[in-house]
Amino acid sequence: MSGQGLFISFEGIDGSGKSTQARLLAGVLRETGREVVLTREPGGSTGAEEIRKLVLEGAGDRWSPETEVLLFTAARRDHLERVIAPALGRGAVVISDRFADSTRVYQGVGRADLRPLVDDLHRLVIGQEPDLTLLIDIDPATGLARAGARGGGEARFESFGLALQERLRAGFLALAGEVPERVVVIDGAREAQAVASEVARVVAARLA
Numbered sequence: 661m662s663g664q665g666l667f668i669s670f671e672g673i674d675g676s677g678k679s680t681q682a683r684l685l686a687g688v689l690r691e692t693g694r695e696v697v698l699t700r701e702p703g704g705s706t707g708a709e710e711i712r713k714l715v716l717e718g719a720g721d722r723w724s725p726e727t728e729v730l731l732f733t734a735a736r737r738d739h740l741e742r743v744i745a746p747a748l749g750r751g752a753v754v755i756s757d758r759f760a761d762s763t764r765v766y767q768g769v770g771r772a773d774l775r776p777l778v779d780d781l782h783r784l785v786i787g788q789e790p791d792l793t794l795l796i797d798i799d800p801a802t803g804l805a806r807a808g809a810r811g812g813g814e815a816r817f818e819s820f821g822l823a824l825q826e827r828l829r830a831g832f833l834a835l836a837g838e839v840p841e842r843v844v845v846i847d848g849a850r851e852a853q854a855v856a857s858e859v860a861r862v863v864a865a866r867l868a
């Protein structure tokens with residue numbers, strides 16, 4: 661475990677239901693009396709939320725994939741220093757809606773073939789993995805339809821379309837195969853409460 665706390669991340673393509681599941685899990689764990697820090701990436705700290713605006717808003721070609729890797733990693737470093745590491749040190753459960761696997765997949769195999777750069781930077785300035793990652797797996801058409809219905813101005817990545825989401829889904833499943841002891845694949849194509857029950861079972865088994 662990280663420090664005395666527990667670090668859990670949710671991963672998956674856009675619209676897979678990560679935010680919904682992260683919120684539901686936070687509620688379940690708070691009922692057990694544990695301190696829970698629910699956070700997200702890109703963002704989660706004041707500085708990282710400012711970087712979030714830079715990367716998620718504006719035209720698709722605003723940043724190259726290489727620049728994106730630097731921006732997402734800078735945001736993660738700030739988030740880790742100021743929010744995640746202190747919370748784990750206090751013994752809290754940290755639930756992050758996305759973490760480093762998103763960079764491995766979105767910039768590493770989705771947007772571009774940059775996995776070596778992503779891995780080098782991670783080793784140099786992050787060096788932290790979650791104790792447990794819940795990969796919410798969903799068919800990309802369903803994910804995009806859900807994300808589109810949500811609206812808002814943060815659609816830069818969704819604007820890259822269905823083919824990218826297909827590559828991302830395959831990338832996440834391949835990553836789960838690389839580190840099966842950390843990444844648990846959850847079928848997201850069910851009613852939210854059914855997904856939440858499975859998530860709660862997996863987390864309870866880890867906490868035991």
Ligand code: ADP
Nearest residue numbers: 674675676677678679680806807810850851852
């Ligand atoms: P993500 O964080 O992965 O993008 P969200 O949790 O924000 O996904 O969900 C995207 C949209 O889909 C939201 O409008 C949400 O209410 C809805 N949604 C989430 N989970 C489900 C589910 N299991 N079935 C149907 N709709 C869902």
Ligand code: TYD
Nearest residue numbers: 673674675701702732758762763766807817
């Ligand atoms: P998020 O708000 O979680 O989007 P969604 O709710 O649609 O899943 O994340 C914003 C976008 O940023 C999402 O399209 C994935 C992308 N992203 C990366 O490309 N690399 C990263 O390292 C992170 C954390 C996110």
